[in-house]
Structures are given as C-alpha cells and as structure tokens.
Amino acid sequence: MFCQVAELVALLSCGLFAGAALYVSLVEHPARMACGVETAITVFGPSYRRATALQVTLAVLGLLSSLAAWLSGATFWWLVAGLTLSSVIPFTLVVILPTNKQLLSPALDRRSAHASKLLSRWAILHAVRTLIGAWALMLFLFLLVFDHSFGK
Secondary structure, X not given: OHHHHHHHHHHHHHHXXXXXXXXXXXXXXXXXXXOOHHHHHHHHHHHHHHHHHHHHHHHHHHHHHHHHHHHOOOOHHHHHHHHHHHOHHHHHXXXXXXXXXXXXXXXXXXXXXXXXXXXXXXXXXXXHHHHHHHHHHHHHHHHHHOOOOOOO
C-alpha cells in the first residue's frame, strides 16, 4: 500500500511540475513577451521567484516519493523517473541560472536588444526543462499503466 501511495505522489508531483512548466513555456512567457521587452523584464522577477519555489518543491517531492516507492518494492525505473524529474534542478542551476541572474540584474537596460536576447534564450532553456518534465511524466505514466514487474 505504501508503495502505491508513493508512486501516486511521484506521479502527481511530476504531473504538476510538467503542467506548470508547460504553462510557463506556452502561455505565461509568450504573454509576457507580447507586452514588450521592458514589461517582460519587469514581471520576470516576481514570476521567477514564485515559480522557483513551486517547481523546486515539486521536483524534490517527485524524487523523494519515487525513491520511497523504489525502496518499498517498486521497480528501479521509478527511481530513474524521479531522477529524470529532479535533473531539472542541476540543469537550472548550471545552465539557466546565469541567464536568470542577467535578467534580474538592476544594471540590465530593460529596453535593450540584449534584454530581448536574454528573454529569448531563457524561453529556449525553459523549454528544455519543460521537455525533461514531460519525459519524466511519460515514464511515470508508463510505469503506472503497464506491468509493475517491468525492469525487475
């Protein structure tokens, strides 16, 4: 029973993460950009801070619950799916954070072509995070739907 609850929590966490990331990539960021570069930079900071708290929590919860599922009898692939989801954390810290810091810098000219390029780069990098989350979700769904003996 505990294993199934852990699997459900992992799936739910990953689904929420992937959904939030997809929303940001397909809705929030394009809407922000439609308001112009200066406005997009202005609202990036508050949005980034809120999204970071949500997405880190979901990624860590997904990892911990997939670990718990694996330790309580689920296949090793549950752990693999959790590690896939949590890989967004080092990806963000190593690859995206330098762009985030530039976007959040008070020295950034909010009307510049450089600011526009940073926002475009950020959109591409965030799309990678979205794809990682979606891939992890597909793996969790596969594991939940198909034979639990897969990979044992």
